[in-house]
Each structure stands twice: as C-alpha cells, then as structure tokens.
Amino acid sequence: MLITITLNGKKITEEVTADSLLIDFVRHHKCFSVKRGCETSNCGLCTVLLDGKPVLSCSLLTCRVNGHSVQTLEGLQEEAKEFVGFIANQGAEQCGFCNPGMVVNTIALLREYPDPSDEDIRQFLSGNLCRCSGYESQLRGIRAYLDFRKGDAA
Amino acid sequence: MSYRHIDQKPMKKDAMQLLLGKPAYTEDVTPADCLVVKVLRSPYAHALIKNIDTTIACKVPGIEAVYTYKDVPQNRFTMAGQTYPEFSPYDKLILDQRLRFVGDAVAIVAGENEKAVDKALKLIKTDYEVLEPVLDMHTAMDHPVLVHPEDNWDAKVECGADNKRNLVASSRWSEGDVEDVLNNCDKVIRRTYHTQPCQQAAMETFRTYCEIDYYGRLHVISSTQIVFHARRIIANALNIPKSMVRVEKPRIGGGFGSKQTLVAEIYPAFVTWLTKKPSRIVYSRKEVQTCGTPRHEMEMTVTIGAMNDGTIRCIDLYTLSNTGAYSEHGPTTVGLSGTKSIPLYTANLEAFRFDYDVVYTNVQSSGAYRGYGATQGIYAVESAVSEMASVLGIDPVTIREKNMVREGMEMPAYYHEIATSCNLDKCMEKAKNLFDWENKSKVRVLPNGHIRSAGVAMAMQGSGISGCDVGSATVKLEETGFYTLTIGAADMGTGCDTTLAQIAAETLECDLDMINVFGADTDISPYDSGSYASSTTYVTGKAVQMAAEDLIENMKQIVSQMKKVPADDMDFIGTGIKILSTGETVSLEDIATKSMFFNNIPVQITRTNTQPFSPPPFMVGMAETDIDPLTGKVEVVDYVAVVDCGTPINHNLATVQTEGGIVQGIGMALTETVTYTDKGQIMENSFMQYKIPARTDIGSLRIDFAGSYEPTGPYGAKSIGEIVINTPSPAINAAVASAIGKFHYTLPIRPESVLDALEEKK
Ligand code: FES
Numbered sequence: 080m081l082i083t084i085t086l087n088g089k090k091i092t093e094e095v096t097a098d099s100l101l102i103d104f105v106r107h108h109k110c111f112s113v114k115r116g117c118e119t120s121n122c123g124l125c126t127v128l129l130d131g132k133p134v135l136s137c138s139l140l141t142c143r144v145n146g147h148s149v150q151t152l153e154g155l156q157e158e159a160k161e162f163v164g165f166i167a168n169q170g171a172e173q174c175g176f177c178n179p180g181m182v183v184n185t186i187a188l189l190r191e192y193p194d195p196s197d198e199d200i201r202q203f204l205s206g207n208l209c210r211c212s213g214y215e216s217q218l219r220g221i222r223a224y225l226d227f228r229k230g231d232a233a
Numbered sequence: 234m235s236y237r238h239i240d241q242k243p244m245k246k247d248a249m250q251l252l253l254g255k256p257a258y259t260e261d262v263t264p265a266d267c268l269v270v271k272v273l274r275s276p277y278a279h280a281l282i283k284n285i286d287t288t289i290a291c292k293v294p295g296i297e298a299v300y301t302y303k304d305v306p307q308n309r310f311t312m313a314g315q316t317y318p319e320f321s322p323y324d325k326l327i328l329d330q331r332l333r334f335v336g337d338a339v340a341i342v343a344g345e346n347e348k349a350v351d352k353a354l355k356l357i358k359t360d361y362e363v364l365e366p367v368l369d370m371h372t373a374m375d376h377p378v379l380v381h382p383e384d385n386w387d388a389k390v391e392c393g394a395d396n397k398r399n400l401v402a403s404s405r406w407s408e409g410d411v412e413d414v415l416n417n418c419d420k421v422i423r424r425t426y427h428t429q430p431c432q433q434a435a436m437e438t439f440r441t442y443c444e445i446d447y448y449g450r451l452h453v454i455s456s457t458q459i460v461f462h463a464r465r466i467i468a469n470a471l472n473i474p475k476s477m478v479r480v481e482k483p484r485i486g487g488g489f490g491s492k493q494t495l496v497a498e499i500y501p502a503f504v505t506w507l508t509k510k511p512s513r514i515v516y517s518r519k520e521v522q523t524c525g526t527p528r529h530e531m532e533m534t535v536t537i538g539a540m541n542d543g544t545i546r547c548i549d550l551y552t553l554s555n556t557g558a559y560s561e562h563g564p565t566t567v568g569l570s571g572t573k574s575i576p577l578y579t580a581n582l583e584a585f586r587f588d589y590d591v592v593y594t595n596v597q598s599s600g601a602y603r604g605y606g607a608t609q610g611i612y613a614v615e616s617a618v619s620e621m622a623s624v625l626g627i628d629p630v631t632i633r634e635k636n637m638v639r640e641g642m643e644m645p646a647y648y649h650e651i652a653t654s655c656n657l658d659k660c661m662e663k664a665k666n667l668f669d670w671e672n673k674s675k676v677r678v679l680p681n682g683h684i685r686s687a688g689v690a691m692a693m694q695g696s697g698i699s700g701c702d703v704g705s706a707t708v709k710l711e712e713t714g715f716y717t718l719t720i721g722a723a724d725m726g727t728g729c730d731t732t733l734a735q736i737a738a739e740t741l742e743c744d745l746d747m748i749n750v751f752g753a754d755t756d757i758s759p760y761d762s763g764s765y766a767s768s769t770t771y772v773t774g775k776a777v778q779m780a781a782e783d784l785i786e787n788m789k790q791i792v793s794q795m796k797k798v799p800a801d802d803m804d805f806i807g808t809g810i811k812i813l814s815t816g817e818t819v820s821l822e823d824i825a826t827k828s829m830f831f832n833n834i835p836v837q838i839t840r841t842n843t844q845p846f847s848p849p850p851f852m853v854g855m856a857e858t859d860i861d862p863l864t865g866k867v868e869v870v871d872y873v874a875v876v877d878c879g880t881p882i883n884h885n886l887a888t889v890q891t892e893g894g895i896v897q898g899i900g901m902a903l904t905e906t907v908t909y910t911d912k913g914q915i916m917e918n919s920f921m922q923y924k925i926p927a928r929t930d931i932g933s934l935r936i937d938f939a940g941s942y943e944p945t946g947p948y949g950a951k952s953i954g955e956i957v958i959n960t961p962s963p964a965i966n967a968a969v970a971s972a973i974g975k976f977h978y979t980l981p982i983r984p985e986s987v988l989d990a991l992e993e994k995k
Pocket residue numbers: 114115116117118119120121122123124125126135136137138
C-alpha cells in the first residue's frame with residue numbers, strides 16, 4: 080500500500096507491503112542506528128519515537144504509521160549530544176549496540192520527567208536491555224548530566 | 234607510581250560515534266543488496282537425511298542456490314577459534330547427512346530477498362531417518378549410540394578423545410596422596426554441583442558478509458573476535474588455500490566468547506565462494522539461543538578435607554562436561570574448572586586431584602563463554618568451601634583468609650606457576666570493610682518479613698594462554714608526528730582499542746588523540762591469536778609497549794643521522810627528541826618528515842609478545858540477598874567486588890567490565906534457565922523465556938580495586954575481562970543458604986526451591 084511517513088522531518092511517500100515492519104523500513108532508509116536484538120519485543124534496541132512517544136519499531140507494521148512522524152537517533156542528534164558525553168565519560172558504552180535505543184528512550188524520559196529519580200530512570204529504561212555494562216554506569220552518566228544541568232540552572 | 238594515561242579514565246575512542254548511533258557494525262557497513270543466506274534447521278536431535286529434494290525450492294523466484302550435504306567438501310574441521318595445535322577434534326562438515334542436535338544445519342538457501350529465501354526453506358522436502366539421541370551427559374560415555382561414528386573424525390591433539398566412546402577429552406591428574414590426606418582430615422564433605430549451558434546473549438547476533446574482491450579472493454567481514462583463526466577455519470571448511478581468504482571485523486556488538494567460534498561465517502562464505510556473489514547471513518535471536526555456542530554444561534563433584542580449625546588440606550574435583558553435538562572448546566574449557574578453582578586454596582593444600590571427562594551428546598554444541606570453565610569450577614569449589622565453613626562453624630571469610638593463595642606462593646594446581654602478583658588478601662580486606670561483612674553476614678528478618686543475608690566468594694582467571702598465545706602490535710610514526718597503532722586483537726566492546734592506545738600513549742608520552750588505532754584485518758594486522766582467554770591487555774598490551782619503545786629508538790637513530798650526534802646523547806620527550814649536549818629539540822614533525830625523505834630507518838615497528846606463564850587476576854565478591862518468604866524470590870540488593878587485575882589500564886572500563894560481568898553472573902545464578910524437552914529441544918529459545926537481567930533486577934553494585942603489580946605485564950597490568958563473572962553464583966548460593974539453611978547444587982537458584990527449603994525449615 081502507499082503510505083506517507085515523516086521520517087526525521089522528511090516526508091516519504093512509498094509503496095510498502097502489508098507485512099513490512101517499521102524497523103526494516105527505517106533501516107532501508109539508512110537509519111542504521113536502529114538495531115534488532117530479538118524477535119519478541121524484549122530488548123528495546125529498536126526504540127524510535129512515534130509522534131514523540133517511544134515505541135518498539137520491531138513490533139510495528141509500517142502501514143500503521145501512515146500519516147505519522149517517526150524519529151530515530153539520526154534525527155535526534157542535537158538532543159542526544161547534550162547528554163551522551165556524560166555516558167561516555169563513565170565508559171558506559173561498551174559494545175555500543177544497545178545504546179541507540181537506550182539513548183532514544185532516555186530522550187523520551189527526559190522530555191517526560193525533566194528531573195527523574197534513579198528509580199524513575201531504572202523503571203523508564205527497564206525495557207532497554209544491555210548485556211555488557213551492568214547498567215550502573217549508564218545510570219551514573221545520566222545522573223552526572225542531570226547534576227550538571229542543575230548546576231547550570233543554579 | 235603515577236602515570237599520564239595508565240589507570241586514568243579516558244573516554245573510549247569510539248564512544249561518541251557509538252552513542253550517537255553512527256553506522257559501525259557488520260549489518261550497517263556492508264551493502265544490503267546482496268544474497269540473503271539462511272539455514273534450514275533439523276527438527277530432530279539425531280537423524281540421518283534419507284532423501285532431500287530441493288527442486289521446488291530452487292524454482293522460487295529470486296532463489297540463487299540451495300545447497301545440501303551432497304554439495305559440500307567432505308573434509309572435517311572445527312569451528313572453534315583456537316591456536317595450533319587445535320585441541321577441538323575435527324568433527325564438523327559445512328552440511329552433514331547426519332544431524333546431531335535440534336537446530337543442526339540441513340541445507341543452505343541463498344536468494345535475492347528474505348521472502349524468497351523463507352519461502353524456499355519451507356519447500357525443501359526432507360525425509361529423515363530419526364535415530365535415538367544421546368541426551369543425558371551422565372550416560373553418554375560408552376553409550377551404544379554414537380554422536381560421531383564417522384571414520385574421518387580427527388583429533389589433532391592427544392587429549393583422551395575417542396569418538397567411538399562419545400568422548401571429547403579425558404584426563405587424570407593428582408599431586409600428593411589424596412586418600413591419605415583425606416583420611417587424616419577432621420572433616421570431609423563431598424558435594425555434586427550442576428551448571429546450565431548459559432547463553433552469552435550478546436546483543437548483536439551472529440552476522441557475516443562475504444564478497445569476492447578484485448583479486449578473486451574471498452573477503453569476509455564478520456562480527457568475530459578472531460580474524461586470524463577465522464581465516465584458517467573458513468579455508469579449512471571450504472578446502473581452499475588460506476591465501477584466498479581475507480577476514481576483517483568492523484565494530485562488534487558484544488562477544489563474551491560467543492564470537493570465538495565460527496558459528497555463522499561458513500554459510501555465506503560457502504555461498505559466495507560458489508556463486509561469486511556477495512552474500513550475508515544474520516542470525517535470529519532464536520538461532521543464537523538454539524544453534525549458538527553456549528557455556529558448557531558441567532557437573533562437578535567436589536571433595537574437601539579440612540581440619541576443625543578450618544585448615545583446608547585437600548581438594549578433589551571431578552568434572553563431567555557436556556560439549557554437545559560438536560567438540561568446540563570441549564577439551565580446553567574443562568581444564569579451567571580445576572586449574573582456576575583449586576589454586577585459590579594453595580596455602581595449606583597438601584594434596585589435590587582433578588579428573589575430568591568431556592562427552593558428546595545430541596544437544597546444542599557448546600563453546601567459549603567468558604570465564605571458560607573457571608566459572609563452573611569456582612561455583613562448585615567456592616560453594617563447597619562455604620558449606621565446609623558452615624559445617625565447621627567458621628566464618629566464611631575467616632576460612633578463606635586462612636587458606637587463600639598469597640603473593641610469592643607456588644600454585645601446584647596452576648601448573649606450578651608462582652603467584653608473582655597477588656593481592657587476594659587485600660581484596661578480601663577491602664571487600665570486608667566496604668561491604669560491612671561484620672554486620673551484613675548476620676541473617677536478618679526485615680519488618681516486611683523478607684530475609685537478608687550475605688555470602689562471599691573468591692575467584693581467579695588467567696591472563697592469556699601460557700606458552701601459546703601470541704599478541705602483536707605495529708606502531709607507526711606518521712606525517713606531522715601522530716601515530717598509527719595496528720592490532721590483530723578485536724575490540725568487541727571491551728575497549729581494547731582505547732586501552733592499547735593508552736599503553737602506546739604512555740610509552741610515547743603523547744596525548745591519546747595522537748594515536749589512531751586500526752584493527753583487525755588479516756591482510757593488514759600483525760598476527761594476534763585474537764581477543765579471548767583474557768589475553769589482550771596482558772599479551773598484546775606488552776607488544777604495544779615494546780613496539781613503541783623500539784620506535785623511540787629508531788626515531789633517535791634518525792635524529793642521530795640528521796644532527797650527527799650519538800643516540801645516547803638524546804632524550805625522548807614526547808613532542809620530540811632532545812639532544813642533551815646542545816639542548817636542541819628535534820620535533821616529531823621534523824623526524825616524521827625526515828623519515829619520508831632519503832631515509833632507510835623504519836618508523837613502523839612490529840613487536841610480538843608471548844609468555845610462558847599466565848598471571849592470574851584475583852578478586853573477591855560479596856553478595857547481600859533479599860528473600861521474599863512468600864514467593865521465594867531472591868534479589869541481590871548489594872554486591873561488592875574488589876579486583877586485583879594488576880594495574881587497571883583504564884579505571885572506568887575496568888569498573889564497567891566488572892559491573893557487566895557481575896550482572897551476567899547474577900543472571901546465571903538466578904534467572905538464566907536452560908531446559909530441554911524429552912526430544913532434546915531447548916525451551917528457552919528467546920528473551921521471553923531466557924531472562925537476562927534487566928536494570929530493575931539488580932541492586933547496588935560497588936566496585937573497587939586492589940591492584941598488585943605484575944612485573945611481566947604492560948605497566949603492571951593483568952587481565953580483567955573474564956574473572957568478573959565468576960563470583961556471583963557461589964556468593965549468592967552462600968548468601969541464600971545462610972538464610973534458608975540449604976545450599977543449592979544446581980543453577981539457577983529458582984524461587985520454587987527456595988520456597989521448598991523455607992517450608993522444610995519451618
Ligand atoms: S528488536 Fe528487541 S524489542 Fe525490538
């Protein structure tokens with residue numbers, strides 16, 4: 080079917096098959112940050128923003144997104160750059176494969192809860208699996224960013 | 234000693250690119266318009282293909298080729314990435330008429346797109362002769378059914394392997410009079426422990442791209458930890474000269490040992506070699522869970538003899554290991570179950586015995602997983618020591634302090650190596666304080682009824698394979714005075730590109746940004762065994778240091794020619810070379826420029842390192858658990874780990890390695906279940922059932938270091954990557970046991986059995 084999607088601010092009108100998944104669609108459009116880590120909606124690697132809300136692109140049919148706006152990390156670079164350096168400063172990205180999904184979900188987190196507690200962060204990101212880091216360093220990175228931001232505001 | 238780069242916290246060199254999601258991994262950097270390769274999998278644990286008909290499958294539009302066992306070379310090989318002499322027997326064909334586990338490869342399909350390939354897979358008609366499988370490792374040895382009856386099965390190394398007995402390896406080793414010492418001990422306990430075949434579960438599944446390059450050679454781009462072994466194995470499998478294969482790795486989305494076996498590479502390699510067209514395979518998570526290369530299932534019987542005062546005089550360990558359908562890493566993993574557990578108790582040990590057998594069965598083949606056998610052995614021995622402490626009424630920390638290996642001791646059960654650097658005692662001291670063992674080791678019932686308790690465990694690993702591993706590095710001075718460091722080791726997220734650059738920058742007294750790193754490509758990199766066995770920092774790291782030191786000497790030679798002064802009148806000062814007698818400094822840029830003009834002194838140096846020993850890192854882990862008496866659920870609320878990895882090269886990365894390893898270890902201890910149906914099918918074939926820890930499953934992790942100085946390592950460093958997974962299982966087992974009055978002898982520790990024990994206690 081013919082659909083129109085706004086992908087990272089760019090309107091794309093394209094013929095897609097009924098079984099096309101959003102993850103394959105965005106990767107086809109060179110949004111390589113979006114990764115697949117499972118087939119069962121468990122890992123969160125494929126997280127993108129659909130009209131600003133985080134969704135798992137592996138579990139969404141492309142045609143369901145017709146008329147909507149999708150953002151991948153490729154389209155969220157400026158927002159991501161504000162805090163990913165703090166995560167890097169912890170050495171929290173190891174293999175890095177889980178990071179794009181986790182960064183996109185963190186953007187959603189920070190939009191929804193500008194001043195989250197550690198528990199808020201853990202809960203919000205609980206669907207983003209990481210096999211390398213043990214998670215604590217990611218939390219330290221986000222916390223360091225929040226502290227920095229507060230210091231700035233003060 | 235204080236360093237400029239060592240034991241500091243520089244950011245990983247690839248950090249920002251990875252965090253911003255730039256294309257870096259196999260599936261991002263290779264063209265998508267290539268043949269899609271998939272494998273048809275056996276539904277039976279043991280079967281022969283009676284007849285296989287691919288005619289209809291081949292007619293599906295877009296299908297390029299369908300291959301069966303009739304199409305592949307008939308020479309056997311092993312997919313285990315190991316150095317010559319390869320210990321894993323050659324028992325594998327690309328496709329075989331005999332299928333040896335549920336998921337074994339039946340046919341390879343290559344086509345223009347995934348849909349066509351999926352369709353063709355369904356249209357292959359196969360008649361199977363279903364055979365009786367060998368599913369129980371206890372009865373596998375000398376079972377009437379053979380997993381590998383074939384006559385061209387070939388064990389390259391004498392390790393007790395015998396395919397006519399379902400045996401992959403077998404060994405007997407003891408020192409001292411075990412029976413006599415045991416007879417003279419006040420207390421002897423004997424326990425049998427079982428560990429499950431856990432999955433590495435790297436977030437990036439196996440994936441490989443292949444093409445023919447402009448010389449007609451096979452160019453393989455793969456997510457692999459072992460480019461050089463991969464080249465050999467692919468050439469062996471295809472039966473083509475090794476010179477016709479080039480293997481390269483981009484960024485790797487996690488390995489943990491899984492990518493030390495060629496799980497996926499041979500299929501697209503075969504397709505591309507025959508069709509001469511580019512092809513790519515990407516494993517599904519289900520394939521990784523069922524046709525991957527998990528930890529070896531082991532059963533360990535530990536006998537410990539001790540005196541009433543807690544002196545441990547004898548340890549006797551028998552390990553039965555299940556390699557599954559193929560031999561990969563079977564003969565080698567098992568050794569670590571003894572050699573990395575028994576030596577922890579060197580101090581008063583008068584005798585030890587370590588025997589093992591490794592058997593073939595008709596289940597998923599095992600492989601290399603972080604810890605590599607040490608994890609299993611340490612779970613068993615450390616659990617037994619904790620139980621011995623409780624039998625004797627001694628504090629589990631005290632019994633360890635009394636018996637642990639200390640610096641300078643000879644470790645008979647570790648091939649008689651000397652503990653040249655060992656701060657295990659300091660690790661224990663620090664952990665005790667940081668954790669507050671004094672108070673937390675007491676069993677406490679919280680107001681909500683939950684039971685809190687604590688357990689401790691020690692661990693060791695190696696730093697590379699002694700007398701075997703080879704690590705090399707090339708350091709090159711470049712135009713304007715920056716450097717390129719070329720390695721054959723593989724950064725799979727461990728950060729070795731950065732840590733090795735730190736070593737180079739320390740030696741060359743320059744900024745980290747002055748060092749570009751390249752790795753790894755068999756055509757370009759100097760030979761390296763690859764990134765496994767905790768070898769990279771210790772073995773390759775030293776090669777980097779030596780290459781950089783030699784480069785400094787050559788730069789001095791150049792200056793000597795330029796300025797007509799002897800090299801011993803010079804000091805290398807990082808930004809250039811200072812001539813002592815005149816005070817003049819020749820800048821790196823001038824040296825680099827001179828190196829490109831009328832010059833015959835090389836500014837590209839390769840050094841190779843190997844070591845006759847493998848200095849162990851040591852550590853202590855302490856776990857505080859919280860048990861819900863209504864559900865039996867165990868949570869780890871606090872985990873303290875203190876590690877002696879020698880000098881930590883990068884403080885942040887060492888910390889994160891430790892945290893990551895501990896969380897994997899918690900998964901093994903509590904949630905990562907592997908069960909089979911009576912037909913040999915794995916139940917946990919997705920992340921839905923195979924529960925790796927999420928961030929809400931862990932409490933606080935507190936990491937510290939008590940680094941010794943290893944004289945043979947680069948700047949005193951040993952290894953860190955593997956040891957960190959070894960303490961959670963035994964520490965959590967001990968913590969739970971102190972709350973419920975019963976040790977667990979099989980993993981994971983499930984809520985049901987905790988609840989049962991609590992009921993019994995009532
Ligand atoms: S790929 Fe795992 S949740 Fe989408």
